[in-house]
Amino acid sequence: MRSDYTVAVIGGGASGVALAARIVESLPAGLSTANVSIALFDAHGCRGGNAYAADTPSNLMNTTGSAIDGGYGGDFGFLRWAGENSDKWRPLLGDRTPNPCGYVPRPVFGQYLADLLEDARRRAPDRGMQLDTVAEEVVDIAPPASSEQSYCIRTASGARFEARYIYLAIGHLPRAKTEDYQHREHYYHNPYPISRLIEEIPKEASVGVIGSRLTAIDVALGLAAGGHQGTVTCVSRRGRLPAVRADQGKYQFRKLEREQLRKHLRYRSARLRLADVAAMLGSEIEHAEGRPVALGDIVNAPASPVAYYEHEIRLAEGRARPWQAVLYATNRNIDLLWHHLEEEDKKLLMSEWLNDWLTYRASIPRENAERVLALMRTGRLEVRGGAREIRYDDSTRRFNLCLGGDDTVAVEFLAAATGSANRIENADSTLTRNLLARGLVRSHRFGGVDCRFETGQVTGRNHSGADSRMFALGPITSGVYFFTTALEIVHRQASRRAEDLAFMLGVDWLDLPETEEWVDARQRVSGSRPVKPEVPSEGAPDLLERVVAGDQFDLIDFEQLHLLNDQISSGELRRPDPEKAG
Ligand SMILES: Cc1cc2nc3c(=O)[nH]c(=O)nc-3n(C[C@H](O)[C@H](O)[C@H](O)COP(=O)(O)OP(=O)(O)OC[C@H]3O[C@@H](n4cnc5c(N)ncnc54)[C@H](O)[C@@H]3O)c2cc1C
Numbered sequence: 001m002r003s004d005y006t007v008a009v010i011g012g013g014a015s016g017v018a019l020a021a022r023i024v025e026s027l028p029a030g031l032s033t034a035n036v037s038i039a040l041f042d043a044h045g046c047r048g049g050n051a052y053a054a055d056t057p058s059n060l061m062n063t064t065g066s067a068i069d070g071g072y073g074g075d076f077g078f079l080r081w082a083g084e085n086s087d088k089w090r091p092l093l094g095d096r097t098p099n100p101c102g103y104v105p106r107p108v109f110g111q112y113l114a115d116l117l118e119d120a121r122r123r124a125p126d127r128g129m130q131l132d133t134v135a136e137e138v139v140d141i142a143p144p145a146s147s148e149q150s151y152c153i154r155t156a157s158g159a160r161f162e163a164r165y166i167y168l169a170i171g172h173l174p175r176a177k178t179e180d181y182q183h184r185e186h187y188y189h190n191p192y193p194i195s196r197l198i199e200e201i202p203k204e205a206s207v208g209v210i211g212s213r214l215t216a217i218d219v220a221l222g223l224a225a226g227g228h229q230g231t232v233t234c235v236s237r238r239g240r241l242p243a244v245r246a247d248q249g250k251y252q253f254r255k256l257e258r259e260q261l262r263k264h265l266r267y268r269s270a271r272l273r274l275a276d277v278a279a280m281l282g283s284e285i286e287h288a289e290g291r292p293v294a295l296g297d298i299v300n301a302p303a304s305p306v307a308y309y310e311h312e313i314r315l316a317e318g319r320a321r322p323w324q325a326v327l328y329a330t331n332r333n334i335d336l337l338w339h340h341l342e343e344e345d346k347k348l349l350m351s352e353w354l355n356d357w358l359t360y361r362a363s364i365p366r367e368n369a370e371r372v373l374a375l376m377r378t379g380r381l382e383v384r385g386g387a388r389e390i391r392y393d394d395s396t397r398r399f400n401l402c403l404g405g406d407d408t409v410a411v412e413f414l415a416a417a418t419g420s421a422n423r424i425e426n427a428d429s430t431l432t433r434n435l436l437a438r439g440l441v442r443s444h445r446f447g448g449v450d451c452r453f454e455t456g457q458v459t460g461r462n463h464s465g466a467d468s469r470m471f472a473l474g475p476i477t478s479g480v481y482f483f484t485t486a487l488e489i490v491h492r493q494a495s496r497r498a499e500d501l502a503f504m505l506g507v508d509w510l511d512l513p514e515t516e517e518w519v520d521a522r523q524r525v526s527g528s529r530p531v532k533p534e535v536p537s538e539g540a541p542d543l544l545e546r547v548v549a550g551d552q553f554d555l556i557d558f559e560q561l562h563l564l565n566d567q568i569s570s571g572e573l574r575r576p577d578p579e580k581a582g
Pocket of ligand 1: 011
C-alpha cells in the first residue's frame with residue numbers, strides 16, 4: 001500500500017463513505033483526476049460507522065427506503081441494492097423485504113454502506129483514481145511545512161501517511177469520562193453494540209439508562225428482544241420520549257426551498273430572528289396541514305409517558321402528520337436558516353428549544369413506539385424525568401439514579417444513552433486532542449469544530465481558513481450547520497466537498513508549469529470576460545460563483561479561473577493538447 005495520497009478521509013461512517021463515493025463519481029475525468037488517490041481511514045474498518053454498525057435488528061432506521069434513496073447514495077441506490085442482495089439482509093429481516101415505506105434495521109444499511117464503498121473502490125481505476133481503505137485509528141495530523149507540501153498523518157500503530165487534502169468525517173465522538181460512577185463495573189459508557197448488553201447483562205437484572213431519546217429506545221427494545229425480563233428505567237431531565245412518526249410524506253416548500261431562501265438571504269450579512277424563522281416554518285406547516293395550526297396542536301402538554309405514547313400512536317396511525325413532513329424538509333435548508341440567525345437567537349435556540357427540536361424532528365417509527373408502549377404497560381420499562389445526579393453505592397453495589405427529593409431508583413447495570421460529545425474538548429479522541437493542541441482545529445461555541453460555512457474549511461489558532469486544506473463534514477460540524485445528523489444532510493455536504501475538491505484539484509493543476517503556457521494561450525483566445533458576478537447563487541453551473549461566495553477569489557487570477565471553471569463545468573478538464581493550444 002502506498003503512503004502518500006492526494007486525499008485522506010478520516011472516518012468511514014455514512015459521511016466518509018459518501019464523500020469517497022462522491023469523489024470517485026463526480027470528479028471530472030481527465031487530467032485533474034489522473035493520479036488522484038484517496039485513503040479512507042476508519043478505526044473500525046468502515047463497517048457502517050457508529051450509526052449503522054453490525055448489531056441487533058431491533059435498532060431500526062428512522063428513515064424509510066424511499067427517503068434514503070431520495071437523499072443518499074446517488075446512483076448506487078439503497079432499494080436497488082436491496083433488490084439485488086437479499087442474501088445480505090435476509091438474516092436480519094426474515095420474511096420482510098426492504099420497501100419504499102418501511103424502516104429497515106440499521107445494520108442492513110451498514111451492509112449497504114460497505115457495498116457502496118466497494119463499488120466506488122472498484123470503479124476508481126476506470127476514472128484514473130485509486131481508493132484504499134486503511135483500518136486504523138488516526139491519532140495525529142501534522143500541518144504541511146509549506147503550501148507545496150502535504151499533511152502528515154500518524155495512526156495508532158505508528159504508521160505514517162501523507163495527504164494534500166484532509167477531510168475530517170469523524171462523526172459521533174464519545175464523551176470523555178468525568179464521573180466516578182463511569183469507572184465502575186457494570187457501567188456501559190457506550191451502549192453500542194446493543195448485542196453486547198444482551199450478552200453480558202443477566203436476564204433478570206435491573207438496568208438504568210441515562211437518556212430517553214433514540215439511543216435509550218435502542219437499549220430498551222434491544223434488551224427486550226434479547227429476552228431480558230428485568231426492569232429498565234430510562235431517566236432524563238424532562239423524561240420526554242421522541243415523537244412518533246406517521247407515514248413519511250415529502251413536502252415541497254412554498255417559499256423556503258434552498259434557492260428561494262438563498263435569494264431571500266442573498267447578502268451574507270442578512271440576519272434572521274428566531275421569530276422570523278418560526279413564522280416562516282409556521283406558515284409552511286399551515287400550508288401543509290391546510291388549516292390554521294397553533295404550536296399547542298403539535299407540542300403535546302406534559303402527560304405520563306404511557307398517556308403521551310397512546311396519544312402519539314393514535315395520531316400516527318394510518319395517516320400523515322403534515323407538520324412532520326415540513327420538519328423533515330428542513331434537511332434541505334436548516335443550515336442556511338441557522339447560519340443567518342442572530343447570534344443571541346442562536347444562543348436562545350440552543351439553551352431553550354434544542355430539546356423540543358430534537359423531540360419532534362428526530363421521531364421514531366410507529367412499530368417501535370408500539371413496542372415501547374407495550375413494555376411500559378407491563379411495567380418492564382419506566383421513563384422518568386427530573387434526573388439530577390447519579391451515584392454509585394459501594395455497599396449495595398448499585399447505581400443510584402437520583403430524581404429529586406428522596407426519589408431514587410437503584411439499578412445493578414447502567415448504560416449511558418446521552419449521545420456523543422457536543423464540545424470537542426470533552427471528546428474521548430486522541431486525534432481531536434492533538435489537533436486542538438496543534439492549533440489546527442478549534443472548538444465551535446455551539447459544538448464540534450469551527451469551519452467556514454461555505455466550504456467546510458477547518459479553522460484553528462494556527463490554521464486560518466484561507467490556508468487550510470483540511471475540511472470537515474458530518475456531526476463534527478454541528479456548531480456551524482446546526483443539525484447534521486441525517487443521511488440527506490451528510491450526503492449533501494459530501495457532494496459539496498467533492499465539487500469543491502474538483503475545483504481545488506483544477507487550481508493545483510493550473511500551477512503545473514506544463515499547463516501554464518496552454519492556459520495563457522487559451523486566455524488570449526477567450527478574450528476578457530466579466531470578472532465578478534453580482535449575486536452568488538449556489539448550484540449555478542458556474543463554479544466561480546461558489547468561489548466568490550466563499551471569499552476565495554484571492555486564490556487565483558480571475559481569467560484563469562473562468563477558463564478553468566468552463567473546463568470543469570463542461571466535464572472536459574483534460575490534459576491539454578500542446579499543438580492545439582499553440
Ligand atoms: C444511533 C444512531 C442512529 C441514527 N439513525 C439515523 C437514521 O435512521 N436516519 C438518518 O438519516 N440518520 C440517522 N442517524 C444520523 C447519523 O448521524 C448520520 O446519518 C450519519 O450516520 C453520520 O455519519 P458519520 O460518518 O459522520 O458518523 P459516524 O457514524 O459516527 O461515523 C464516524 C466514523 O469515524 C470513525 N472515526 C472517528 N475518529 C476516528 C479516527 N481518529 N481515526 C479513524 N476513524 C475514526 C469512527 O470509527 C466511525 O466509524 C443516526 C445516528 C445515530 C448515532
